[in-house]
Every structure is written in C-alpha cells, then in structure tokens.
Amino acid sequence: MMRSLRVRLMIGAATLAILFMLALLPALQRAFSIALEDAIQQRLAADVATLVSSARIEGDRLDMPEHLAVEDFNLPESKLLGFIYDRDGTLVWRSSSAQDESVSYRPHYTGKLDVFTRTRDEKGSEFFVYDVEIDLLGGQKAAYSIVTMQPVSAFRELVHGFREQLYLWLGGALLILLGMLWLGLGWGFRSMRGLRDELDQIESGERERLSDDHPREMLRLTDSLNRLLDSERTQRERYRNSLADLAHSLKTPLAVLQGVSENLAGHAQNREQVQVLQSQIERMSQQIGYQLQRASLRKSGLVRHRVQLGPLLDTLSGALDKVYRDKQVILERDFPESLSLPLERGALLELLGNLLENAYRLSLGRVRVGASKRNGNFELVVEDDGPGIPPDQRQRILRRGERLDTQHPGQGIGTAVVMDILDSYGGSLELDDSDLGGACFRMQLPG
Known part of the structure; x- marks a missing residue:
C-alpha cells in the first residue's frame, strides 16, 4: 500500500488535517471560553443594573425592595446572587438567593467603575464576580459596591459540553474531509490511470505512441516517453535491416562455396577434402543463423508482446x-x-x-x-x-x-x-x- 502514490498523498494530507484539527481544538475552546465569559460578564452587568435601578437612599440608609424585577434574585435555590457593600466593604444587603451562601469576597472601593473577577466560598466553590462601584446621590456615604455573582460550575459544564460537541463535530468533519480528499485524489489521479492504460496498450502492441490528452504537468513526461518509443522503434528497425543485409551478404559467398564444393566432389581424389569443406560451410551457415537469431530475438524495453x-x-x-x-x-x-x-x-x-x-x-x-x-x-x-x-x-x-x-x-x-x-x-x-x-x-x- 505504501508504494501507492495516492495512499502516500492521502496519509500526508490526513496527517496534516489531523495536526491542524489538534491545533485548532484548543484555539476554538479558548475562543468559546472567552466568548462565554464575556456573555456571563454582560449578564452579570445587566443584573447589576437591575439592582442599581432598584436601590433607594432614605437618609443615610440603603433601602432595597423585598421583591426584585429579576426573579432569580428572589429564589433561594437560584444561582444568581446579589450583594451590596458599603464604602468600607461591609455587607449591607444580600438577595434572597444569596441567604445561604457564605462567599468570601470583600470589595475595596477604589473608584474604578467595574471589576470582573472570581472568588470562592467557604466550601471552595468558585464564582464569577461582577463588582460595580457607584456613588448614589453624589454623597460619599452613599458610595456602594453593587455585586452580582454566578457559580463557575455552570460555565464549566457548558465548556465541557461544548468540548464534547466540538470533538464530535470536528471528528465527523475530519472523516468527511478525508473522504472528500480520497475522492479528490482519485479524480486527480484519473489522468495517471489514463497514462497507465495507454502504456498497457503500447506494451500489448495496440498502439504505438502516447496521446496528448493528458494534464499539462504530464506532457513533458509523455513527450519524453514518445521520443524514447520512436527511438527504440527506429533502432530496432535499423538493427533488423542491418542483420538482414548481413545475412544476404553472407548468403551469396556461402552459396558460391557450396557450388565449388559440389564441382570438386566430381573428382574422386578430392572427395575427402570436399566433405571437410561442405561440413565447414554447413557449420558456418548454422552459426550465422544462430547469431542472427540471438541478435534479433531480444525483448523490447517498453513494448510487451503477447x-x-x-x-x-x-x-x-x-x-x-x-x-x-x-x-x-x-x-x-x-x-x-x-x-x-x-x-x-x-x-x-x-x-x-x-x-x-x-x-x-x-x-x-x-x-x-x-x-x-x-x-x-x-x-x-x-x-x-x-x-x-x-x-x-x-x-x-x-x-x-x-x-x-x-x-x-x-x-x-x-x-x-x-x-x-x-x-x-x-x-x-x-x-x-x-x-x-x-x-x-x-x-x-x-x-
């Protein structure tokens, strides 16, 4: 199989495709993770905006409604958590969904508009944190950090599911690509099969030359083979003609010698010498025939006769x-x-x-x-x-x-x-x- 050019090209193309897929996988996973984190950040920012719009300052005290517009804040089993910290980092409010959570996050009011980071609770669970520092009503005492959180576990499940789907789809795409490559190589090598068929026809004597009906890249090869065929045919013809001329030129002297020996055979005193002469003439004739046969009955280099x-x-x-x-x-x-x-x-x-x-x-x-x-x-x-x-x-x-x-x-x-x-x-x-x-x-x- 490895002696097949099509198989070699297929193995090379498959290897490159697999290496490309392996290099593409982490890039796609990274791109998906970044996009998903951006989506989570935007979602948490929108939830922060909900908390900000719901916050009221009564005197120096923050007043939050019992029921928020985003229903996830109101459900104890929800994964969306809301916290509000004052300027000193003291927790002043938490959503109903965060009542049972003990997240070790303490914001530091630095004047930055927002912060997107991660933190952990006492159990070691990791959370995304979106922290917006806001100065309500323009007073220093009304400066707060509005914080929304979401477990990282959900993000990891999505990334894991995406990875499985990515492996599945890329694996299927790779199989389809390899199949298309195999078909494409088969179509590309159709011209090679045509050249092979023409060479078979030349070997069997059905045709004398290769046609010009081949791709441009192969015309140099076909022209060279045609020149070789013409040269071989011309050489063989010249060789055979030379052998025929040689046989003809030797035939006449041998016939003359044979005639002379027959004339000499009429004299009894020459009989022994004539027998020797005729024996040698016969031997020469057979040896000449043998050498001509050896020279002419040689296998052709390109044409295979049957x-x-x-x-x-x-x-x-x-x-x-x-x-x-x-x-x-x-x-x-x-x-x-x-x-x-x-x-x-x-x-x-x-x-x-x-x-x-x-x-x-x-x-x-x-x-x-x-x-x-x-x-x-x-x-x-x-x-x-x-x-x-x-x-x-x-x-x-x-x-x-x-x-x-x-x-x-x-x-x-x-x-x-x-x-x-x-x-x-x-x-x-x-x-x-x-x-x-x-x-x-x-x-x-x-x-």
Whole structure:
C-alpha cells in the first residue's frame, strides 16, 4: 500500500488535517471560553443594573425592595446572587438567593467603575464576580459596591459540553474531509490511470505512441516517453535491416562455396577434402543463423508482446507432421485455448520450434505441450515419450555445441537458442523426467 502514490498523498494530507484539527481544538475552546465569559460578564452587568435601578437612599440608609424585577434574585435555590457593600466593604444587603451562601469576597472601593473577577466560598466553590462601584446621590456615604455573582460550575459544564460537541463535530468533519480528499485524489489521479492504460496498450502492441490528452504537468513526461518509443522503434528497425543485409551478404559467398564444393566432389581424389569443406560451410551457415537469431530475438524495453499459444502451435505442428509423417506423432495439448504468452511471435516460434523439433525427432509417437499461469508467472512445458535425458547429462546439453544425439546432423545450438531467448525475457529452463517416459523441458516466464 505504501508504494501507492495516492495512499502516500492521502496519509500526508490526513496527517496534516489531523495536526491542524489538534491545533485548532484548543484555539476554538479558548475562543468559546472567552466568548462565554464575556456573555456571563454582560449578564452579570445587566443584573447589576437591575439592582442599581432598584436601590433607594432614605437618609443615610440603603433601602432595597423585598421583591426584585429579576426573579432569580428572589429564589433561594437560584444561582444568581446579589450583594451590596458599603464604602468600607461591609455587607449591607444580600438577595434572597444569596441567604445561604457564605462567599468570601470583600470589595475595596477604589473608584474604578467595574471589576470582573472570581472568588470562592467557604466550601471552595468558585464564582464569577461582577463588582460595580457607584456613588448614589453624589454623597460619599452613599458610595456602594453593587455585586452580582454566578457559580463557575455552570460555565464549566457548558465548556465541557461544548468540548464534547466540538470533538464530535470536528471528528465527523475530519472523516468527511478525508473522504472528500480520497475522492479528490482519485479524480486527480484519473489522468495517471489514463497514462497507465495507454502504456498497457503500447506494451500489448495496440498502439504505438502516447496521446496528448493528458494534464499539462504530464506532457513533458509523455513527450519524453514518445521520443524514447520512436527511438527504440527506429533502432530496432535499423538493427533488423542491418542483420538482414548481413545475412544476404553472407548468403551469396556461402552459396558460391557450396557450388565449388559440389564441382570438386566430381573428382574422386578430392572427395575427402570436399566433405571437410561442405561440413565447414554447413557449420558456418548454422552459426550465422544462430547469431542472427540471438541478435534479433531480444525483448523490447517498453513494448510487451503477447502471442496466443494455440494458433502458433498449429503452425508448428502442421510443418513437423509433414517432416515426420512416417512416425505419426500424436501432439497432446494441455493449456487453455485463449492462453497468451508474453513473448514476441518470432521469439516464441523459434523457442517452441527448436524444442518441438527435438521432441518429434526423439519421440516414439507422443509429444505433449502444456502451459499455465501461476502466481503471475507463466509455465511452458514440452514433453515426449522418447529415451529421455540422463540426469548427469542435463547440464551438458544446455551448453552451446553440445549434443547427445549424434545420429542426426546439426551443431547442437537448438537448446542454446532456447536458453538465449529465455534469458532475454528473464525466464529459466529446467530439465526433468516426463511421465510420458521421455524428457521434460520446463520453462518459466515472468508475467
């Protein structure tokens, strides 16, 4: 999963989003606490205004009505408390709601208009305090501190509830954000999938170049890949043309030498030398063919070819049936009809042709070709019911020029060509005993 660019970007974006949320949480809580304290301060200030408007000075004595306009002051179980202190800090009045409260707050008349602070009662409970110093009727003796209080516990409950809701909503928002990020990345990487599909089509031979229908940021990459494809195609074509020219240039001298050897064969005294000459000419021809096959049957760097095994096997078996018609070889098939192998047609034709020719030549009458795909790799098996290969000789025949069968002409390069083709495609070859009774050539090819 970590090899996926989309997953990496998603993890990075999710990490940044989580870190941002974690940094945002205390800021939002702090902002809510400040806003809530401001609201409490304004509420207590409004309650102070109610007390001030209700206060009367009769002579030198403060007179407060028994029933106040704000009902919370009149209820004993209310959390809104009201106090009035004189200039010396002596409590001269308390509301009905504050009768059972013993708050240790003593104002100091300093001439400030108002004070918003906190205090505690004898039980340790904390209260918000809003203290307004006011000079009633303009006389020094009529200077009072009008105080309203409210428990901090209610504030903390609100903050706690807000925090829980904040966690819930931000958590939900984070999940929605991550989902949107995932969808957004999927939409953004759609162009990457389009490029991948086009590369797959190039590998399968369905198209030759990448299109220009890609985002501007990727055009530099697609142009570079197109230049690489054109360069590779041109180089391969030039290489093949050069090989064809080489084969053609060597074909004529070899034909001349062959003709000369045939003329010389008419003289009895030259027969031994002619046999040596013809043997060497044949050897040169086979070696040239082998080297040309090695050079031309190389896997492409970008284009991945696939060839259906069934039709190609039909072609080979038709030709071999004519060559070995006296044997009446039965060719068994053990693979799905639609199976395709990841090789060029020419490479598969040469590889399978060499192995089938050996199998037909050495078999008693049965040859089997099997193929399957396992764990992403392909396995190709060619078996026969012939004499088989002794275990101590199996490595020997894989070496160029080594042959166990000396009764038929050849230079022992068939299996070497097979090994070269497999090496160029990253494959391998193993020799084993077949349940048909003969040899089993088992090849592995990466998918």
